[in-house]
Every structure is written in structure tokens, then in C-alpha cells.
Amino acid sequence: MKAKHQRLLLAGLGLVAVMGASGLALSALQDEAAFFYAPADVAGKPPPVGRAVRLGGMVAAGSIKPQPDGVSINFVVTDGKATVPVRFSGIAPDLFKEDSGVVAEGMFQPDGSFTATNLLAKHDERYMPPEMAGKMAAAETLEP
């Protein structure tokens, strides 16, 4: 194979690879980019049941209810505009408390509730997920 042809072939392969990567990434992004929801986002159109997503907001005051099995809790996530009931089975993080930010990982159920498999509270006094910071700021300015 001549050098020129080889270079052309390599450049072509590279181009195909880059386009393939972008195509794959973008098509997957269409499906998976909406990974983080605030209660207000799902009030109108909840995401498909069964897809792993994150739900973020504040734990509503007085809403944490330990369940009789000893490992599950029910609570309500709010962003000031809407609320979502959440059921979580597992060991809640130590910084998980009422009136505090939380990110729940899990899936929405057909009845609009959320089943969490993992809870992320802030890791220390400096930590808050950036999506949360944005949503909370929006919620606070909208409150009467």
C-alpha cells in the first residue's frame, strides 16, 4: 500500500471512530442525560418507570417515617413547588436529616412514588451536588 493511500485510510478510520463515538455518546445522552430530577420536573411528566435516575431536593420537615421492618424509611422530597414520596431501604447516610438536602438514586414507580436504592446526603459541610445548589436557589427565590 502506498504511503498516501495508507494515510488516507488511517484518516478515514480515525474519522469513522470519532463519528462513531460522538454518535454513540449523543444517542445514549438522549436516553440517559435526564438523570437528575427535581420534584417539579416530574410533576407534569414523570420519567419512564424502571429507569435508574436521581431525585434531588429537600427532605420535608416531619416526613421521615421509619418502617416496621427496621431497614426502610418513607419520607417526602420537596423543592417548594412539588413533592414526591420516597421509600428507601438501606442505611441512611449520617447527614441525612429533615430540612436538609438529599439526592436519592433509584426508580419512579407507576403510582408516581420513588423507590430509592441509595441516598446521598451532603458529605460534609462544604458538599452539595451542583444540581441541588441550582434547584434550591430556584426554589428559595420562588417561595413567597
Add this chain to the structure above:
Amino acid sequence: MIAEAGLAALWLAAALALLQLVLAGLGLWMGRGARSTNNVRPELVEGRPSASTGVSLDGSGSPSTSSGQTDGSERAATAAQLIAGVRPVAIVQGLLAALSFVLLILLFIRSDMSVVLVAQNSHSAKPLMYKIAGAWGNHEGSMLLWVTVLAIAGGAIAIIERRLNEATLVATMAAQAAIALGFYAFLLIASNPFARLNPAASEGAGLNPLLQDPGLAFHPPTLYFGYVGLSVAFSFAVGALVMRDVGPAFARAMRPWVLGAWIFLTIGITAGSYWAYYELGWGGWWFWDPVENASLMPWLAATALLHSVTVLATRDGLRSWTIMLAVVAFSMSMIGTFLVRSGILTSVHAFAVDPSRGSFILALLILYIGGALVLFGWRIGSVKQGSTFELVSREGGLIFNNLLLSVILGIVLIGTLYPIVAQAMGTQLSVGPPFFNKTTAPIALLLMLGMAVGPMIRWRRDEGKELIGRMAAPIAVALAGLVAVFVIAPDTAILPLLGLGFAFGLAVASVAPLWKRNLRRTPLFTYGMVVAHLGVAVSVAGMASEAAFTQEKLVAVRVGQVTQVGPYSVVLEGIKPAVGPNWSALEGRLRVQRGDAAPFIMGPQSRFFSAPPTVTSEAAIETVFDGQLYTVLGQPDGEGRWQLRLWWKPFVTLIWLGGMLIGLGGLLSLIGRVVRERRIPNRMAAA
């Protein structure tokens, strides 16, 4: 006084970096027309035959009158003097930066609360190891570590590197100084680690307890060695571009740095993964956290670079592609630094949230990467075509590997940056593990296929039919593995199933290059490749096994109650208090038994730290030959029950064992290469 001395050392080092840049630049500029009267080396004039370009080294454009020659030799003498100064300056600069960093560590050891950084990140009651680690467990200290490693690396090049031609080396050191200058400026202007606090604090704020772990104390330096090693490779690429000296000699000089950086990145990522696994108590080993991605992206680029630089060094192919990858690899470590240090994203790992620092790093990022890309675009046309090869050849296999690695890198990059770009356009969103798993896993499997085939192909050209014959054994083993797993566990999901099958096949294919060879005469770097590829197979087997066979139990138990998880029965015997140097804890006493074997005790803890006030979970993990039992103690439910989370993870340890094997393979290759280069002196000068 110590803080002032440290700051002074830092200023001096910065001044020397500037001097290094000026000396090298002036020396090269003055020497450009006069080099012909100096000792001309064949590789210097190889670049381009015409003198029409600005920095032609062959001197054919200069007038050849006698006076011109005298001028030329004077200029050459001055240039030689200037250039002779570059090495000592680089060495002293490295020493001064190191001094500055040592002084910072000293401040932390003495718990000098009159220094802002110490007061904010340390506490007098901390164990000594974490006082020392506290020096880099924060934004300013870690940036000082970054620049210190960079400066020491520059000094090391000045001392060690004797084989690359002088002009290329000097241009490399100029590039190195330019990078260092940016970071010195960043430290001195935006992040002074030695700033005083007046009045001094009576006590420090302490270190985040999550960071108080031996693994994490040494995790950032390891990654930084990797990042900085890539910056050296980048400097070599810039030097080679400036001097139009892209060839095997340059590749051989660059390769140890790429290898070294890659080894540190591999170890850093492996250790970081294990740390997250046992310290966070979530039982997961990779979260696609943006900060994890920030270390994965340079690793992917370095892996591609490592393979393409080998083609350049041994076969003189892939010249411009290798240069491009060196630029990309360093860009990835800069983007990593930017993501972690800018506060643009907040994660478990990110420290300060400070937009001005973020913009400073962003400016450096644009300056370096943009500059390198401009230089690349301007000069790459003058890099001569290297030697050619057929597509079915070792080179072709390595190109396949490079393309796939680049594709994975592109996907991770898009997934990591997309939320930031979207946010800039006013949309809040985040990209999570579902995206990354779905997109990278199939390509990773394809990559494993390439890894299995690649080492069995001959250089330059090979026959497809013969190749298939050589692949028979690995393919058979992979199929047998697939069938075996399917028979034993028919419910296994498709990706873990394929992962296990591919891992078996790759394991066999990795050791195949040693088949029928004289093992004592096989070079060390061949063993390195075998071990590293075997490590990938081991790691993937661990990942697939963890994904497919993990069993989880979440229970609330009273004292004396029995729980079954995997092959184990677990009894909670009681809860007792425990104390450490700067924490107190509740410890669950678990009596664990497997079949009829002797029972043993495990003690997961819930730890309370007073400075800063934080509670952390300390998982208790029992490692056995076929996996790990992972236990976490939760909260009491108020009715005498305690939450327990138990995982049985078969063969999960293979993930990190594989990572260590990959790193060990890199180390063997590095040693093998260095030994061989020593044994064949001046091969480059003769080339």
C-alpha cells in the same frame, strides 16, 4: 519564619523557571543560523531541506562569507554558553520548589496555626501521618505539590537525559519551564499556601475524616506523579515539534516518562477505587464520579500514547499521531486538574469552590493546549512520513487499540463535560452511570478482543489465515468459559457473561507470546506486556464476577439473631464502644461462620469525629480466596434492633489485583527498556 522562607523559595523557583525559559529561548534563537559551524548532527538537518522556514538549522540560508562565519562562530559560542546554563538552572529550580514543599510539610507537622492553610486544614490532635498528608489534602498544598513534582522532574531530565540531541532537549526544557511558570504564577497570585493568619488561630479546623485514611493520604500524590509525568511527555513533544526532530530517538527519550506516568496513574486509580470501595461503605468500586473520570481520561490517553510511542520508537511509524496523543494526554491531565480544582463541579473529592481560581486554571489550560495545538498545526506538515506497514500487522493492531481507546476517551469526555456545557446554556442536568456503562462497556469488550489478537501479529505485515490459527486456543478457552458460566449460572446478564468469557480468552492470549520461547532470553519488556495484559483479564474477570454474583442482605437484627448471606451465617453478638486517636465509635461485634469452619469476629464501626464534627461508617471486610464479605453497621431502630448491611462479593478482589498486575507490567517494561537503552550506548547518535 518558616512560612516566609517557603514563600521566598517559591518566588526564587519561579524566577529561575523564567530564567530557564529565557536562556533556552535565546540560546536556541541565537544558535539557529550558526549551528552549521558547530557540531552538526545528522538528525538535526533531517527536518526539511529548504531554508524558507524560520528556524532552519542547517544554516544554508546564511551568507557564507568569511566575516559571516566569524559572526556565526561568535554567535554559536554565545548560544552554547546560554544553553549550557539551562541544565543547572533547571536543577536548582527543582531543589528550590522541593525546599518550599518540605517547609510547608514542616509547618503542618508543627501545627503552626498562624498559617491560614494549616489552621483551615489541620488540627493539633491529628496523628502525625495525617498532619503530613494534610499538607497536600487541600487546594493550595496540592497545587504546590503539583509544581514541585513538575520542577523535580525538570531537574531530573537535566541530570539524566544525555542521549537526546541537545537542541531538542533544550527546547523541551523551555516548554517544561513555561508550564511550571504558569503554575508558579497561579500559586503566587491566586493560592499562596504560606499566607499568614493574624491573629493566629488557637486550634485548627481539622481534616475531613473521610480523608483520614492511609490509602487516601497517598492517593493524590500518586495521581499527581502521573499527571506530571504526562506534562514531561508533552514537553518532549513540544521540543520535538519546535526542533522538527520527531523520530525514534525522541520517542525513546519520551517513552520512560510516559511509562512512568502511566504506572503512577494505574496505581493511583486502582488504589482510589479500592479506597472508595471500603471507605464510603457503599460496596461499589467505580461510580463514574466526574473526579474519577478526571483521572481515568489521562489514563486512557496515556495508554494509547504508550502503545503508539512504541511504534514510533521501534518502527518509526505513527509520528504525528504520537505527537498528537502527547498533546491530548497532557490536555486530559490539565482538564482533570481544572475539573477538580476549579469548583465547577462538586463531588466527594472536590475541594475549594472558587470561581477566580477556576478561571485562572482555565486560562492556563487554554494557553497551553491552545499553544500546543497551534504549534502542532503549524509544524506537523513538516514532520516527514515515517515508515509504512500493511494493515494486518502489529502496527495495524496498535492503531486499532489507539482508535478504541480514543473512542472511550471521547465518550467519557463528552459525558463528563456535557452537564457543564448544558449548565452554561441554562439547562441543569447530570449524566450518570447508566450512560457510561451503556456506552463504554461494549467498546471495552472490543478493546479486549484487540488486546488478545494484537501481540500475536507480526510487525510490518502478516497473513490473516496464519493469525486465525494462532488464535485458536484463546478462542476455544473463551467459548469454553462462556459455556461453563452459562451452565453454572444461567441467569447471568449478557455483559458480565461476555466479560467473563472474554477475560478467560484474554488471559490465555496474554501468555501466548511466551509460548515456545526461550523464557530466559525473552526481554523484560515482553514480560511486562504479558503481565499487564493478563492484569486486564484478571481485572475484567473481577468486575464481571462482582456484577453477576454479588449477594446483598439488608436487615435489622437483635442481638443473637442469625442472618445468612452467600456462604456465611452472621450473628450480632453485641454493640460496644471503641476509641481511636481522634475519634470514638460504636462497634458491632459480628460472629461469622462459613459452613463448618471456625467462626471469627468482624467489627464494623460507626465513627464519630469531633473536629470537624462528622460521623463516618467503617466497613469491616473479610477477604478470603474466593471473594470478600463486606459488613456495614447502620443505626439502631429504637426497639433494640440494629441495621446491618452485608454483601458477599465473589472474586471482587480480582479487580484491584488486576490493577496491580497492570501497574507491575508497566514497571517491568520500564526497567526492561531502561536496561536495554543502557546496554546499547549511543544508538541514537548513530541512527
